[in-house]
Amino acid sequence: MGSVLETTMMLLILSDMALLGLSRLRTCIAVASFQGMLLGVFTLLAHEQALTPRIFLIAAVSFILKGFVFPQLLRRSIREASAQNEMDPYVGYSMSVMAGMAMFGAALWLGEQLPLTLAAGMHLVIPAALTTVLTGLFLIIARKNALSQCLGFIILENGIYAIGIVSVVEISVLVEIGILLDAAVAVVVMGVAIFHINRQFDHLDTDQLDSLKG
Amino acid sequence: MQTEAYMNLFLGLAFAPLLGGIINRIKAAFAGRTGQPLLQQYYDMYKNIRKGAVYSRTTSWLFRAGPIVGLASVLIALALVPVNGSTAPLAFTGDLILFAYALGLMRFFTVLAALDTGSSFEGMGASREVFFSALAEPALLLGLATVARRAGTLSLSELLAATSVTSPELVLVLAALGIVFLCENARIPFDDPNTHLELTMIHEVMVLDHSGPDFAFIQYGAALKVWVLGSVIVGLILPVAGGKFLLLNSAALLGCMFMLAVIVGIIESTMARLRLLRVPQLLVAAGALSLFAFILSMR
Known part of the structure; x- marks a missing residue:
């Protein structure tokens, strides 16, 4: 089963690279949705020796939230803001993939430096999760479009979630689901903010927020 | 022993132009046409080789050397790739680097010959060819390096014998090599081998001034290049059946090459050519896949 887990992690990293290299917002949202579902499956795979109802609950909630709810919210934001379907990069797509x-x-x-004791076959998990965190940060920094920044936040959360799943032995359901709901609220709030940015300025280019005088 | 070593050489020399025929037939079938005969490329080459060549007065010896050096280097590359499980005639340790750069030499001389004509049109094609191949080369070399590291050998013959698709890394490498295969052979989505529209052409534009036997050499060289790169990919996929089963291995190689031609035909029928701006992105993606596989194999 170790190799299945490894393949899952490789798919996670590949989806990160796809997010960095793709130019279409809607395609990126689809990739993010895939990543969310992948993490739901990963939750089950990582704890396959001890499948408790708790794990099932966390897996199901993250599968549904990350795989369907977040993408749906983002798509709605695109529709409402009638945003253009481009990511507007500061850093070009090829350059992003190399980064x-x-x-x-x-x-x-970094994964080798961290003093974590992981089960066998999980050595790719921490690097993959850290890559996802960094990808999320990169998307927030290197894209102008407010929606892609929101997307970056979701990816960042995905990475943190993956680290949490393997490194903390007994996560409380309450804490885990609380974090997920926090993320959900954040996405909703960002959606509202995006809507208002769009109404005020007729575009989603965060670069132009600089022209506001405080 | 001897026949074993030279088997892929024979197969390639004999069947390489047939692959182009198969691709064209598949494309014709998709478009609802009958299509040209399967052996059309052989007819074309036979026709060209009987004709005389025309040389512009502005060209130098480089222009005449281009097709000959091109064909010779692709023959060297072909002599490095064995039928799965045997040893190629020119095999030595580290020959995969020679393999990559024999193809590089072929490209270099095609480009030089194109530039030698002084035509701005061919210069444009040369510029594109060099740009794209500069991006494709890291993908090819890193992909081969990954496989070499897993197999623990630097010889293409041993390497093809030692690998079959067993790990996710190899799938990544195969995807990258597939993209490189399409790019290096100027197939869709990188270049349309049928079009003669100046805005989009890459490979075809560089060889416009060649005629007669020179052009036949170029056609044969291009067909062999498809065979060479294809047989590396097929060799990586196919499991080896041991040295004794030469006929079985050869038949499997031949069958897989025809399958590959069918797949290329399907890709060409269902995809549009990429915008020129998009091509580097796809090649960088192929390079990233190779690099990713390489990093994974380093652990």
Whole structure:
């Protein structure tokens, strides 16, 4: 089963690279949705020796929230803001993918430095999760469009979730689901903010918020 | 022993132009046409080789050397790739680097010959070819390096014998090599081998001034290049059946090459050519796949 887990992690990293390299917002949202479902499955795979109702609950909630609710909220934001379907990068797509590979390298190195004891067959989990965190941060920084920044936040949360799943032995359901709901609220709030940015300025280019005088 | 080593050489020399025929037939079938005969490329080459060549007065010896060096280097590359499970005639340790750069030499001389004509049109094609191949080369080399590291050998013959699709890394490498295969052979989605529209052409535009036997050499070289890169990909996929089963291995190789041609035909029938701006992105993605596989194999 170790190799199934490994393949899952490789798919996670590949979806990160796809997010960095793709230019269409809707495609990126679809990839993020796939990543969310992947994490739901991963939750079950990581705890397959001790499948408790608790694990099932966490897996199901994250599968549904990350795989369907968040993408749906984002799609609604696109529709309401009638945003254009481009990511508006500061850093070009090819360059982003190369940066992504560099982040993966850094994550591998960082993963070795962390004093975590993981079960066998899980050595790729921490690097993959760290890559996802870094990808999320990168998307927030390197894209102008407010929606892609929101997307970056979701990806960032995905990475943190993956680390949490393997590193904390006994996570309280309450804490885990609380975090997920926090993320959900954040996405809703961002959706509202995006709507207002769009109404005020007729676009979602956060760069132009600089022109506001405080 | 001897026949074993030279088997892929024979197969390639004999059947490489047939692959183009198969691709064209598949495309014709998709479009609802009958299509040209399967052996059309052989007819074309036979026709060209009987004709005389025309040389522009502005060209130098480089222009004449281009097709010959091109064909010779692809033959060297072909002599490095064995039928799965045997050893190629020119095999030595580290030959996969020679393999990559024999193809590089072929490209280099095609580009030089194109530039030698002084035509701005061919210069444009040369510029594109060099740009794209500069991006495709890391993907190819890193992909081969990944496989070499897993197999623990630097010789293409041993490497093809030692690997079959067993790990996710190899799937990544195969995806990257598949993209490189399409790019290096100027197939859709990188270049449309049928079009003669100046805005989009890459490979075809560079060889416009060649005629007669030179052009036949170029056609044969291009067909062999498809065979060479294809047989590496097929060799990576196919499990080896041991040295004794030469006929079985050869038949499997041949069958898989025809399958590959069918797949290329299907890709060409169902996809549009990429915008020129998108091509580097796809190649960088292929490079990233290779690099990713390489990092994974380093652990």
